[in-house]
Each structure stands twice: as C-alpha cells, then as structure tokens.
Amino acid sequence: MTGQDLPLQNGTVPLVEKRGFGTLAVHAGSPHDPVTGAVIEPISLSTTFAQTSVGSPVGLYEYTRSSNPNRDNFEQAIAALEHAKYALAFSSGSATTAVVLQSLAAGSHVVSVSDVYGGTHRYFTKVAAAHGVHVTFSPCIELNVEELIRPNETKLVWIETPSNPTLGLVDISKIVGVAHRHGILVVVDNTFMSPYVQNPLDHGADIVVHSVTKYINGHSDVLMGVAAFNSDALKERLTFLQNAIGAVPSPFDCWLAHRGLKTLHLRAREATKNATAVAHTLEASEHVISVNYPGIDSHPQRAIAVKQHRDGMGGGMLSFRIKGGQEAAHLFCKYTKIFTLAESLGGVESLCEVPSSMTHAGIPKDQREAAGVFDDLVRMSCGVEDAEDLKADVLQALKLAVLPAVSNGTNGSA
Ligand SMILES: *Cc1c(COP(=O)(O)O)cnc(C)c1O
Numbered sequence: 001m002t003g004q005d006l007p008l009q010n011g012t013v014p015l016v017e018k019r020g021f022g023t024l025a026v027h028a029g030s031p032h033d034p035v036t037g038a039v040i041e042p043i044s045l046s047t048t049f050a051q052t053s054v055g056s057p058v059g060l061y062e063y064t065r066s067s068n069p070n071r072d073n074f075e076q077a078i079a080a081l082e083h084a085k086y087a088l089a090f091s092s093g094s095a096t097t098a099v100v101l102q103s104l105a106a107g108s109h110v111v112s113v114s115d116v117y118g119g120t121h122r123y124f125t126k127v128a129a130a131h132g133v134h135v136t137f138s139p140c141i142e143l144n145v146e147e148l149i150r151p152n153e154t155k156l157v158w159i160e161t162p163s164n165p166t167l168g169l170v171d172i173s174k175i176v177g178v179a180h181r182h183g184i185l186v187v188v189d190n191t192f193m194s195p196y197v198q199n200p201l202d203h204g205a206d207i208v209v210h211s212v213t214k215y216i217n218g219h220s221d222v223l224m225g226v227a228a229f230n231s232d233a234l235k236e237r238l239t240f241l242q243n244a245i246g247a248v249p250s251p252f253d254c255w256l257a258h259r260g261l262k263t264l265h266l267r268a269r270e271a272t273k274n275a276t277a278v279a280h281t282l283e284a285s286e287h288v289i290s291v292n293y294p295g296i297d298s299h300p301q302r303a304i305a306v307k308q309h310r311d312g313m314g315g316g317m318l319s320f321r322i323k324g325g326q327e328a329a330h331l332f333c334k335y336t337k338i339f340t341l342a343e344s345l346g347g348v349e350s351l352c353e354v355p356s357s358m359t360h361a362g363i364p365k366d367q368r369e370a371a372g373v374f375d376d377l378v379r380m381s382c383g384v385e386d387a388e389d390l391k392a393d394v395l396q397a398l399k400l401a402v403l404p405a406v407s408n409g410t411n412g413s414a
Contacts, residue, residue, distance in 0.1 A: 019080075021081065021195075021196060021265050022265045022266075024077070024080045024081055025077070025081060025261060025262050025263070025264055025265055026262050028076060028077040028079075028080035028081065029072070029073040029074060029075070029076030029077035029078075029080070029258065030073065030077070030258075030262075031073070041069065041070065041073055041255070041258075043070060043251055043252055043255045044064075044068050044069045044070055044251050045251055045252070046064070047063065047064045048062070048063055048064070049061040049062055049063070060072075064251065065243060065246050065248055066243050068251050068254075069251070070251040070252075070254035070255045070258070071089050071248070071249065071251065071254045073254070073258060074089055074226075074254040074255075074257055074258040074261070075087040075088060075089050075226070077258060077261055078195070078210075078216070078226050078228055078261070079228055081195040081196075081261075081264075082190075082195045082199055082200075082201060082208050082228040083199050083201050083202055084201055084208070084228035084229055084230055085229070085230045085231075085232075085235070086228065086229055086230070086234075086235045087226055087227065087228040087229075088226065088227050088228075088238050088239060088242050089212070089224060089225070089226045089248070089249050089254060089257075090224070090225040090226065090227070090242065090247050090248060090249065091223070091224065091225070091247045091248055091249050092211070092213065092223050092224060092225050092247070093117075093119075093189075093191060093209070093210060093211025093212065093213060093214075093224075093225035094119045094120075094123065094211075094225065095225055095245075095247035096209045096210070096211075096225030096226060096227050097119070097120050097123055097189075097209065097225075098123055098127070098245075098247065099227070099238060099241045099242065099245060099247065100156075100187060100207060100209065100227060100238070101123065101124075101127075101128050101133055102131065102241060102245065103234075103237050103238060103241055104133050104155050104156065105132075105155075106131060106132030106133070107132050107133075107153065108132070108133050108134075108153065108154075108155040108156070109133075109134050109135075109136070109150050109153040109154045109155065110124070110128070110133060110134070110135040110136070110154070110155065110156045110157070110158055111135075111136050111138060111141070111145055111148045111149060111154060111156070111157045111158070112124060112135050112136070112137050112138070112141075112157070112158035112159075113137070113138060113139075113141050113158065113159055113160055113161075113163065113170060114137040114138060114139040114371060115139075115160070115163040115164065115166065115168070115371045116137075116158065116160045116163075116164075116189070117160060117164055117189065117191070117211075118359055118360060118362060118363075120158075120160070120189065121363075122362075124137075124158075135158075136148050139370070139371065141157075141159070141170060141175060142170060142171055142174055142175065145157060145175055145178050145179070146178050149178075149179075149182050149184065151182075154182070154184055155184060155185065156184065156185050156186075156187055157175055157179045157184055157185070157186045157187070158187050158189070159172065159175060159186065159187065159188045159189070159205075160188070160189040160191075160192075161188065161192075161193075161198075161308075162192050162193065162294055162315070162317065164192065164317075164359075164379075165292075165317075165319045165355040165359070165360065165373060165377065165379040166292050166319060166371065166372040166373065166377075167192075167292040167293060167294055167299070167317060167318065167319060168292075168301065168372075169294055169299075169301040169304040169305060169308070170304075171304050171307075171308070172186070172188060172200055172203035172204065172205055172308060173203045173204050176203065176204035176205060177204075180204070185206040185207065186204070186205045186206050186207075187205065187206065187207045187208075187209060188200035188205045188207070188208050188209070189208075189209050189210070189211075190208045190209070190210055191209075191210050191211045191214050191215070191346070192214075192215075192315060192317050192345075192346075193215075193309065193315050194210075194214075194215035194216060194264060194268050194315070194346070195208075195210075195216075195264070196215075196264050196265050196268040196269075196310065197268055197272070197309050197310050197313045197315050198308055198309050198310070201228070201229070201230065203308060206229060206230075206231065206234070207227055207228070207229045207234065208227070208228050208229070209225065209226070209227045209228075210225060210226050210227075211224075211225055212224035212225055212226050212257050213225070213344070213346075214344070214345050214346030214347075215264065215267070215268065215271075215316070215345075215346035216257060216260065216261055216264060216346075217256065217257040217260040217261070217346075218260040218261075218263070218264060218267050218346060218347060218348060219256075219260050219347055219348055220344065220346075220347035220348075220349065221256065222249075222253045222256045222257050222260070223253070224249045224253050224254070224257050266384075267348060267384055268313075268315070268316070269313075270384040271315065271316030271382050271383065271384060272295060272313045272314055272315055272316060273387060274316065274350075274382040274383070274384070274385070274387045274390050275293060275295060275314060275315065275316045275317065275318050275380075275382040276293070276295050276296065276314060277387040277390065277391055278318065278380065278382055278387075278390055278391060278394055279291050279293035279295065279296050279314070279318050279320075280296065281391045281394055281395065282318075282320045282394065283296070283298065285395070285398055286323075287322060287323050287324075287328075287398040287399070287401075287402040288320050288321070288322060288323065288398070289320075289321035289322070289323055289376070290320065290321050291318065291319075291320045292318060292319045292320065292372075293314050293318040293319075294309070294314045294315070295312070295313060295314015295315070296314065299314075316345070316346065316381055316382045316383070317345060317379070317380070317381055317382075318379075318380050318382070319355070319377055319378060319379040319380065320377070320378055320380075321374055321376045321377050321378075322376050322378055322398070322401065322402065323376075323402050324376070324401065324402045325375060325376050326354070326356065326357070326375035326376060327404075328376065328401045328402050329354045329356075329357075329375065329376050329377065329378050329401075330354055330357065331397075331400065331401035331404065332352070332378055332397050332398065332401035332402075333352045333353060333354055333378060333397075334401075335396070335397040335400045335401055336352055336393050336394070336397040337393055337396075337397075338350055338385055338389055338390060338393040339351060339352040339380060339390070339393060339394075339397075340352070341353060343358055343359055344381070345379075345381035346381060347381070347383060348383050348384045349383045349385070350380065350381060350382050350383040350385060350390060351380070351381040351383075352378055352379065352380045352381070353378070353379050354375075354377070354378055354379075355373050355377055355379050356368060356373055356374065356375045356377060357375075359379070360373050
C-alpha cells in the first residue's frame with residue numbers, strides 16, 4: 001500500500017467526498033494487498049486470527065464474527081457511496097431491519113409507511129411486538145406523521161421510497177423536518193434506488209438500509225444487507241448488536257458483493273435507460289391501463305424524483321396494469337422471453353412478476369387494492385440487456401397475453 005493510495009481508503013469524509021461515484025465505487029475500501037501487491041483483495045476465510053501474546057493480535061482482527069478484512073472493506077465502500085461515516089453489513093436485508101429494530105428499548109413506538117417490503121411488514125407486525133416494540137403504519141405519511149408521533153414513545157420513522165410495487169415516492173426531507181423536531185430518527189430503505197440514484201443521508205435521514213441482495217450486489221448470487229449512518233452513538237450500539245446477534249455475512253459474500261458494487265454506477269445507468277424505454281413503450285400500448293415509473297412525467301410525484309434522485313433518474317423498477325385482468329398479467333409474465341418470471345430485483349438480468357399472486361399474495365385483497373396493487377399489476381425489474389430487445393419482448397408478450405384474456409371476457413380493467 002503506498003501513501004497515495006490512502007486518501008480513498010482512510011475513510012475521512014472530506015477526502016472521500018472529493019471523488020466521483022464511479023471512482024469511489026472502484027477504489028473505496030479496496031487497498032492493494034500490502035504483502036503481495038495483489039490489486040484485488042484476497043478472501044480471508046480464516047475464522048480466527050493469531051495473537052503474539054494474550055490480547056495482542058498480529059493485525060486488526062481476532063474472530064471473524066466481530067470483524068474480518070472483507071467485511072471491513074465492503075463496509076468502507078458503502079460508507080463512501082452513501083456519504084456516511086460508518087456502514088455495517090449483515091447476513092440479509094431482513095437481518096439489517098431486525099437489528100435496527102432490536103436497537104430500540106422495550107416500549108418504543110415506530111411510525112412506518114404502509115407499503116413497506118413484505119418481509120419488513122412481517123417483522124414489524126409479527127416479531128417486533130415480542131420485544132415490546134410497536135409499529136403504526138400510515139398510507140400517507142407526509143400528511144399525518146406528526147399526529148402519529150407519540151410523545152416520549154416514538155423513536156423511529158421508517159420510510160421506503162420508492163414503494164414496492166407501485167413506485168410511490170416519499171419526500172425524505174419533509175419527513176425528516178417533522179421527526180427531528182420531536183427528536184426522532186428517520187430510517188430510509190434505499191434498496192430500490194441504490195446509492196447511485198439516491199443518498200437519503202444527504203436529505204437528512206439518520207440511517208439508510210439496503211438489501212444488498214438487489215442492486216448493490218447486482219448479480220442475483222448473494223444474500224446480504226447493510227446499514228449506513230453518521231452517528232457515533234449508533235455506531236457503538238449497532239456494532240455491539242452486529243456482534244452479539246451474529247447475523248453477519250460470510251467473507252466470501254462480502255467479497256462478491258464488493259465486486260458487484262464496483263460496477264453499480266454502470267448498471268444503474270443502464271437499468272434506468274432500459275426502464276425508461278420500457279415505460280414509454282408500455283404507455284403507448286393500447287393493452288396497458290397505466291404505468292408506474294418515477295422517471296417519466298406521468299408519475300404523480302415526478303417533482304420528488306427530480307429533487308431527490310440523481311439527475312431525476314427513475315431507477316430500474318416499474319410496474320403497470322395490463323388490460324385483461326389477472327389472467328393477462330399471468331400470461332404476460334409467461335410469454336416474455338427475456339424478462340424471466342421470478343421474484344427479486346436489481347440484477348443484471350430483467351425479471352417480471354405479478355405482485356398480487358406472488359410477492360404481495362399475503363396481504364388481504366382490500367388492503368392490497370387500497371395501495372394500488374390490483375390483480376392486473378405486473379412488476380418489472382429492468383436489467384442491463386439492450387433496450388431494443390426489452391421493448392420488443394414486452395410488445396410481443398402484450399400481444400399474446402391480452403388478446404386471449406380479453407376474448408375470454410375476463411377484462412378486469414374496472
Ligand atoms: C429484498 C428487500 C428487503 C429484504 O432483503 P433480503 O436481503 O431479501 O433479506 C428489504 N427491503 C426491500 C425494499 C427489498 O427489496
């Protein structure tokens with residue numbers, strides 16, 4: 001490691017902030033191996049690290065659950081990209097949510113947006129209560145967060161923006177303004193946008209969390225999560241829980257996710273370009289009722305995207321209502337040839353799914369529809385294939401899916 005490598009790696013915020021996103025993605029947390037000069041870090045699979053005398057480890061490490069070189073490097077890279085002082089990695093996005101909730105004392109209250117990720121909803125409603133933490137959900141948090149706050153009890157406001165699967169946006173700084181007036185922390189799940197498109201801490205949020213499984217790793221081959229923040233007190237509390245609970249990722253997964261992260265800017269730009277092209281194609285189709293995509297002008301909260309997202313980008317996720325009801329939605333996902341019918345998102349390959357029958361099937365129909373998740377809604381994760389191929393795939397699948405469904409008299413577009 002030479003002196004001139006250090007500015008990107010020593011984690012000091014002023015030096016880090018001078019670099020562009022792509023430079024940081026490639027170099028932050030990526031020291032050359034000081035012994036061999038290897039440009040890519042080795043994977044440290046060792047679970048334990050030698051000590052020369054009791055209490056004097058050879059290097060920085062003692063036992064891998066507490067810390068290891070690959071996790072440290074990944075965390076440093078995420079901290080740089082989310083404009084945070086600290087980042088902590090966990091074994092999944094869900095474990096990250098669990099640890100943040102477990103940091104609250106019994107008797108704490110949380111206010112959350114209603115349409116959070118399904119697993120987050122499950123943890124909030126079925127697990128948090130067991131350790132005395134209660135969550136109130138709001139479908140319009142920008143309007144009523146203040147009245148939902150309970151003096152001395154509410155400790156967190158939880159936001160997910162864009163929401164899943166309808167891509168509704170929340171104005172982060174507006175929520176932060178109210179929460180901070182009451183001394184309450186704001187957490188933003190930034191999984192759908194990735195740190196390239198949106199940096200919630202820049203809008204005043206206190207903690208940003210990710211399912212690394214999605215855009216950050218980006219290759220659909222690692223399950224992992226991460227939280228990033230600036231507070232020293234949070235660093236102490238969450239580091240303690242990371243080690244005490246032990247829901248940590250393996251060194252191999254950290255290494256893979258870090259490799260994926262190095263091309264996040266390239267992937268996020270391509271995915272946005274593709275999603276924008278697909279959204280316009282869908283909007284122009286006679287077989288489509290409506291399109292939800294924050295990157296185009298028809299989105300009702302487009303102004304928030306312009307304010308909150310890099311260059312007003314919409315990201316790679318969109319959803320749309322197809323004419324012909326649930327049957328057409330199912331057929332569409334069956335007939336696409338490039339979009340694979342599967343759950344999850346954020347990988348290099350394009351995916352599609354029907355939320356009401358798959359990711360959101362557990363939510364009662366009336367609640368689902370109140371949130372805009374109709375049986376004819378299709379969710380798409382645009383990958384980094386060629387836009388022309390994705391557009392052609394969507395058009396041929398629409399044609400095959402809608403005509404039989406409509407002629408069967410199952411047009412559920414009402
Ligand atoms: C996938 C996802 C999670 C959960 O992450 P896992 O890594 O699957 O545990 C949380 N939030 C959002 C928005 C997600 O898409």
